[in-house]
Amino acid sequence: MASIFQVIGAATAAVSSSTSFDTKKFQLCSRRSVSERKSSFVVVKASGSNRIGSRADQLVTNAVATKADTPPAASKPGHELLLFEALREGLEEEMERDARVCVMGEDVGHYGGSYKVTKGLADKYGDLRVLDTPIAENSFTGMGIGAAMTGLRPIIEGMNMGFLLLAFNQISNNCGMLHYTSGGQFKIPVVIRGPGGVGRQLGAEHSQRLESYFQSIPGIQMVACSTPYNAKGLMKAAIRSDNPVILFEHVLLYNLKERIPDEEYVLNLEEAEMVRPGEHVTILTYSRMRYHVMQAAKTLVNKGYDPEVIDIRSLKPFDLYTIGNSIKKTHLVLIVEECMRTGGIGASLTAAINENFNDYLDAPIVCLSSQDVPTPYAGTLEEWTVVQPPQIVAAVEQLCR
């Protein structure tokens, strides 16, 4: 392990000195090019004082795929798994590492979770540590908060993010506030997670995007995972964080397969991910829309465009550093999100970008969001409430004109 650090010592220096991503050296591959990733996933310190919320003392890393010129020390091939398995792996590693980590939610115990994220954990750690709760979201979220204030690190699972609307009182009034109002005496290191987003005909009540409702709550952090790699890393980071973190997963992404490293890695909660570097336009997206964007990107590349795709990952606070660097390069911004048009993440992001980077924009920001309607059950209608690749292609063409 030490040798890996030494090898990447030079690379670290390079990362910290550059203010923008050197696209030739560091290519964070998208899901398509997983096989190209080298085995030497290493621990690179996300250093630099201009990183938002950087904690030099914490080993938060941003593993970077290196090219063949750096010799792969201790090369392990990595292992392939699905996104829900990656979440489970992250969860299990943290439960192994820290006896205070526990899970609570509906059907997480013997049933293994409605999306199998906690499968097998109850058998391994007992059904007190992986706790099945009655159907009382506000109460068991409150329970998790109480347990966190008195020393545990609970992970509260909402069977579907939409159910956490019932827990809004506890999340907003207590989870977000108690660290502040108690004068810092009591901390609440909970992780609230669950699948959200528009699925395949789940009906309006089970297709909600709660990130837009939660984003105003002071005191919480929000992250959205989109690949097995970042799912595991963000899960581990969220568990280790002393702040309450809401981890948004997406119902349709649970079966994504990817090869992830064998070594332990933890991602930074406040960092965005460069999916595809480019020159012409910055496309900001997160969660499932990342895949729609990448699909559109294929089409765009064939048409001669060079979009830069960033998966913002951190929904609160925004990684304005990465986003800003991208805007300074391309001067055009397109936001593609699954939230509703009104009051969604895109709306906040638009405001933040306009405030901070107005001078660098050549055109007004375009924000593609879902329609302001309850998600219909009919498959075709449901498809057209969310943003589709052709719309993204059209928007980019319009922007770049």
Place this chain on the structure above:
Amino acid sequence: MASFCLTKSRSFIIQTLKSNKTSTNRTSYIHNNVSSSPLPVSEHAYYSHKNVSIVFNHSFKSIYVSRRLHSTTSVDELPAEAPLQQVLDFPGGKVKFTPKLTFASGATKERVHCYRVLDDNGQMLTDSDSLGINKELAVKLYTNMLTLEVMDTIFYEAQRQGRISFYATTTGEEAINIASAAALNNNDFVFPQYREPGVLLWRGFSLQEFAHQLFGNKYDYGKGRQMPIHYGSKKLNYITVASTVATQIPHAVGAAYSLKMEKQDSCSITYFGDGGTSEGDFHGAMNFAAVMEVPVIFFCRNNGWAISTPVDQQFRSDGVAVKGKAYGVPSIRVDGNDALAIYNAVSEARKMAITEQTPVLIEALTYRAGHHTTSDDSTRYRPVEEIQRWRDDQNPVKRFRKWIESKGWWTDEAESQHYSSIRKQLAQAIQVAERIEKPPVADMFNDVYDVPPKNLTAQEALLRKTVKKHVQDFPSDVPL
């Protein structure tokens, strides 16, 4: 009787299943299983092995169907003689059948009895169950109750004079505050509503510390961020008060869960009023605590009023104690103005909670002799005579004083001495707290997260700049 039922049911099952043409595998399996041993009749049959539960489910379905639809079931499904079923083996335990169509009344014939140790005149009832308490403890209980009473009066007056912005008294509930705290250990977690500063007082929070919080100065542990009376102390295991009603009840259950996980020899306790029991959080938490079997004490201060709502408009059950039965939580009703009764009940409840790992519900009947808060005038919705009666006759401080005086442990002289000493201390505390400066503006952005993120530091810088630019528009006594 049971075996008779089982024999009958066994043949019945096989017959029914065969006639329903279930798969041969299942039928033969069930046949083997049933013929080898009787049906499981444990309390928790539904937890049992998956295969056995198939047998169980089928037996349940077939018995139930036959009893309900005997007139409509086809002849070949019914056995030759109808089985004489007295008991249904249902998840959670056996249930006896009855041919009588009677509804259980919503009202109880007799209200749950209320446990008390001292009578109205402070004399110990001869046949009461009571722990012996020595002079030292009795005097400590009394002096704390008196201190609390005086503290409430002085701080209330201070609010009326405009020195503090807000206050809520615990007048009438001094016994609940002090006696319950006395029965606990210092490492038991306390999750208060907002009318329990006495618990902090008992544990050693000083009058000066109370004053600091009320004035929101820089020595306030909450760093001036919360309203007055929203005390909190990590050191004394008293979780900061939040204004939201009943949200602390599930927190207490969570804390009890953490104690159970870490196998600690302590419990958690949460206080709430009669009004708080209407909130959904109360019900979810009670239910959950019973299912999880965690050491938590639910202490309901039934003081008759939720601001202006009397209890008969809050619920129609026999108070709160009966709700314990509904959730499977052992419960007791105590006289909330009897310090000894509360002390005994909480001591016993604590022992029970920890050794048996069970939640316990205590309903203390008392009266909110003061107004809801300083923003309320309760004479507008309740008769002054009623308030006066409770302040005089049922005053918990007076009752307990009568008792310790009868034991020769307290005198008038001690009373006046303590009374004036506390008054002096309070006046001093207020004076000191009033003069200390408020927390700086910089503190406003701390503790939102463990480390301030960039957007918050930017906001703070902007605010600082604005304040410096328009000094005259901002309060001068708040440092930057």
